[in-house]
Amino acid sequence: MKFTCPKNELAKAIQINIKAISNKPQMPILSGIYIHAENNLLEIQSTDYDIGIVCKIEADIEEEGSLVLSGKYFSDVIKTLPGDNIELSSSNLQNTVIIKSNSAKFNLLSMSSSDFPKIKQLESDNHFTIRSNILTELIKKTSFACATEMIRPIFTGCLLDINSVSLVMAGTNTHRLSVKKEILDNYDTNLTAKLVIPAKLLNDLSTLLTSDIPVDVNVVYTHNQISFSYDNIYIVSRLIEGQFPDYNNVIPPAFSTTVTIKTHDFQSAIDRVSLISRSNQYNIINLDFTSDTLLLSSDNPEIGKAEESINVKLAGSPLNISFNAKYILDVLKYINSDEIYFSFNSETSPVQIKPTDDDMYIYVVTPVRRNK
Amino acid sequence: MKFTCPKNELAKAIQINIKAISNKPQMPILSGIYIHAENNLLEIQSTDYDIGIVCKIEADIEEEGSLVLSGKYFSDVIKTLPGDNIELSSSNLQNTVIIKSNSAKFNLLSMSSSDFPKIKQLESDNHFTIRSNILTELIKKTSFACATEMIRPIFTGCLLDINSVSLVMAGTNTHRLSVKKEILDNYDTNLTAKLVIPAKLLNDLSTLLTSDIPVDVNVVYTHNQISFSYDNIYIVSRLIEGQFPDYNNVIPPAFSTTVTIKTHDFQSAIDRVSLISRSNQYNIINLDFTSDTLLLSSDNPEIGKAEESINVKLAGSPLNISFNAKYILDVLKYINSDEIYFSFNSETSPVQIKPTDDDMYIYVVTPVRRNK
Numbered sequence: 001m002k003f004t005c006p007k008n009e010l011a012k013a014i015q016i017n018i019k020a021i022s023n024k025p026q027m028p029i030l031s032g033i034y035i036h037a038e039n040n041l042l043e044i045q046s047t048d049y050d051i052g053i054v055c056k057i058e059a060d061i062e063e064e065g066s067l068v069l070s071g072k073y074f075s076d077v078i079k080t081l082p083g084d085n086i087e088l089s090s091s092n093l094q095n096t097v098i099i100k101s102n103s104a105k106f107n108l109l110s111m112s113s114s115d116f117p118k119i120k121q122l123e124s125d126n127h128f129t130i131r132s133n134i135l136t137e138l139i140k141k142t143s144f145a146c147a148t149e150m151i152r153p154i155f156t157g158c159l160l161d162i163n164s165v166s167l168v169m170a171g172t173n174t175h176r177l178s179v180k181k182e183i184l185d186n187y188d189t190n191l192t193a194k195l196v197i198p199a200k201l202l203n204d205l206s207t208l209l210t211s212d213i214p215v216d217v218n219v220v221y222t223h224n225q226i227s228f229s230y231d232n233i234y235i236v237s238r239l240i241e242g243q244f245p246d247y248n249n250v251i252p253p254a255f256s257t258t259v260t261i262k263t264h265d266f267q268s269a270i271d272r273v274s275l276i277s278r279s280n281q282y283n284i285i286n287l288d289f290t291s292d293t294l295l296l297s298s299d300n301p302e303i304g305k306a307e308e309s310i311n312v313k314l315a316g317s318p319l320n321i322s323f324n325a326k327y328i329l330d331v332l333k334y335i336n337s338d339e340i341y342f343s344f345n346s347e348t349s350p351v352q353i354k355p356t357d358d359d360m361y362i363y364v365v366t367p368v369r370r371n372k
Numbered sequence: 373m374k375f376t377c378p379k380n381e382l383a384k385a386i387q388i389n390i391k392a393i394s395n396k397p398q399m400p401i402l403s404g405i406y407i408h409a410e411n412n413l414l415e416i417q418s419t420d421y422d423i424g425i426v427c428k429i430e431a432d433i434e435e436e437g438s439l440v441l442s443g444k445y446f447s448d449v450i451k452t453l454p455g456d457n458i459e460l461s462s463s464n465l466q467n468t469v470i471i472k473s474n475s476a477k478f479n480l481l482s483m484s485s486s487d488f489p490k491i492k493q494l495e496s497d498n499h500f501t502i503r504s505n506i507l508t509e510l511i512k513k514t515s516f517a518c519a520t521e522m523i524r525p526i527f528t529g530c531l532l533d534i535n536s537v538s539l540v541m542a543g544t545n546t547h548r549l550s551v552k553k554e555i556l557d558n559y560d561t562n563l564t565a566k567l568v569i570p571a572k573l574l575n576d577l578s579t580l581l582t583s584d585i586p587v588d589v590n591v592v593y594t595h596n597q598i599s600f601s602y603d604n605i606y607i608v609s610r611l612i613e614g615q616f617p618d619y620n621n622v623i624p625p626a627f628s629t630t631v632t633i634k635t636h637d638f639q640s641a642i643d644r645v646s647l648i649s650r651s652n653q654y655n656i657i658n659l660d661f662t663s664d665t666l667l668l669s670s671d672n673p674e675i676g677k678a679e680e681s682i683n684v685k686l687a688g689s690p691l692n693i694s695f696n697a698k699y700i701l702d703v704l705k706y707i708n709s710d711e712i713y714f715s716f717n718s719e720t721s722p723v724q725i726k727p728t729d730d731d732m733y734i735y736v737v738t739p740v741r742r743n744k
């Protein structure tokens with residue numbers, strides 16, 4: 001194998017591929033990046049069996065072939081090279097690759113490409129296209145609500161609910177639920193599916209889809225896999241098996257009281273008041289709603305007390321209710337509108353938080369029981 | 373006690389004081405910040421017994437007094453307050469302080485000010501003044517060379533050699549030595565002393581002295597303490613006891629060969645070549661000097677090889693010599709000149725690195741023995 005290509009293109013592709021390499025690979029070959037050179041195209045693959053990534057870049061190929069290089073060292077070497085172009089070639093020495101750029105030359109040990117579990121394109125009639133900015137919006141507004149512990153795997157994924165009128169994404173850790181809906185143009189209304197996608201994959205995907213100009217992302221799925229492809233990048237992931245709770249049953253159908261609160265005031269008051277509570281496991285802050293004021297407070301016998309009041313508009317009955325401060329702060333980060341509706345029924349039943357200007361984003365959180 | 377003061381002034385003072393609070397205080401009171409309010413001046417103190425810091429700021433004092441607050445929480449609370457001013461007052465409740473700013477109110481538990489080991493101003497006839505930019509230059513160019521392990525405490529400090537003509541600072545970990553000299557204007561030529569100052573204190577001090585406009589720093593020392601004061605800040609530290617090696621004996625008096633090397637070329641070539649060696653404990657790179665070329669290389673049987681050549685000007689005899697790459701890279705970061713002189717006698721004797729435009733900065737490093 002021998003090719004020349006622009007350093008930045010290769011470095012970018014490797015940076016993406018690195019995301020599929022586990023810190024503790026199940027087998028040595030999975031610590032590697034597979035490179036296949038053919039028809040003036042490099043195909044670069046990596047996988048941890050759960051996720052697979054394929055990037056394609058153009059190259060000036062003198063001799064076709066395949067090989068596998070350590071992901072970590074290949075990435076470090078390419079990033080650091082001095083020139084605009086790099087030349088990569090198999091050496092006469094067995095299992096060695098020579099990488100040259102200007103006056104720098106590296107010999108890296110390679111692994112056998114026949115050992116690498118090549119990634120195959122997912123084939124299915126179930127496919128649709130979504131704009132990248134809409135996909136990242138779905139991901140960012142829901143994936144933070146997922147569980148991080150692997151005890152119940154179903155809650156480490158986001159539900160993607162595909163139905164005839166919309167796409168809905170939902171994440172929950174059983175204490176809180178975040179649901180975002182999108183109505184798509186040009187989207188095949190015959191599709192119906194409920195897929196649970198690992199939140200880690202979705203977060204990786206949303207960090208890749210940060211281009212200012214939205215691109216089309218092609219989504220293909222089967223009963224146990226899903227793939228996302230755009231530009232020269234293809235990402236495939238297993239789906240999480242199991243029954244995701246019906247989010248429509250978790251969202252209370254009606255509320256006795258709705259409070260309108262300025263998002264920024266609420267966020268900075270919780271930020272301050274939770275200074276006192278956050279060293280405690282449950283990080284409990286108390287919210288005392290009256291007709292035109294919300295008094296936030298927290299208490300820690302070893303540190304002291306904090307309180308702050310902000311102006312609100314309440315339609316309904318006053319209430320005194322407590323929460324894990326983190327569960328409220330988390331969602332406020334993803335709300336862009338100036339005001340939110342904070343709706344409740346009683347001090348023990350779930351409350352709903354939503355932006356005043358977006359009916360398609362709903363967050364539900366369960367209060368904590370207070371010691372009286 | 374009751375006072376009002378600008379939030380930013382107080383937050384800045386606390387940020388400085390926090391540097392003297394240990395993560396594991398020897399006694400609970402040392403986790404605290406001492407505040408003394410008198411004559412419209414707040415004096416804010418902190419100490420870990422090794423280092424003491426005093427900051428003074430103006431305040432509108434309604435009731436004088438002293439108290440001690442948890443450094444961590446006092447810092448977090450003040451930083452986060454919403455208003456431009458804060459009001460702090462003792463509460464009627466015992467051991468409680470009330471801090472108010474706009475609509476936010478905190479009650480923090482306080483500790484008894486009588487338990488706090490108050491910091492006294494160091495009194496001595498041994499004192500001089502140095503510009504802050506010159507002091508930070510001395511510190512930055514030498515303190516990185518100190519040892520970080522506490523096995524031999526003397527090497528965790530920098531020597532400050534005060535003599536009739538100059539100030540010299542030196543740091544070493546026995547494998548390398550960095551020496552920077554400054555000739556000062558208006559400086560009392562009668563002083564003579566060799567003080568070993570903890571590198572950690574010097575590094576903290578240099579991060580505080582970053583103002584664009586140089587200030588005068590007053591230095592006072594006794595046989596076992598040194599203090600630095602400038603603006604409204606006073607820092608006192610113990611000195612490290614013991615005999616610091618005579619740096620003049622470590623610097624070889626003459627060299628058979630001197631090579632002129634472009635600083636940036638050398639730095640980036642070592643950066644790349646050491647990619648292969650840095651996972652090894654000794655991080656060994658090999659330098660092969662010939663009349664107009666330096667070939668840098670490294671080798672790791674588990675990863676591969678790297679080599680790169682750069683143009684140099686050699687006056688003397690060619691040599692093949694090896695180093696811990698980190699020990700060369702470290703000093704190149706602090707050399708501002710475009711070129712350096714790299715001088716040596718043999719592959720086993722110490723080499724000298726110095727900027728071509730600064731006779732008062734010298735770095736000496738011992739080569740590593742190679743397996744042949």
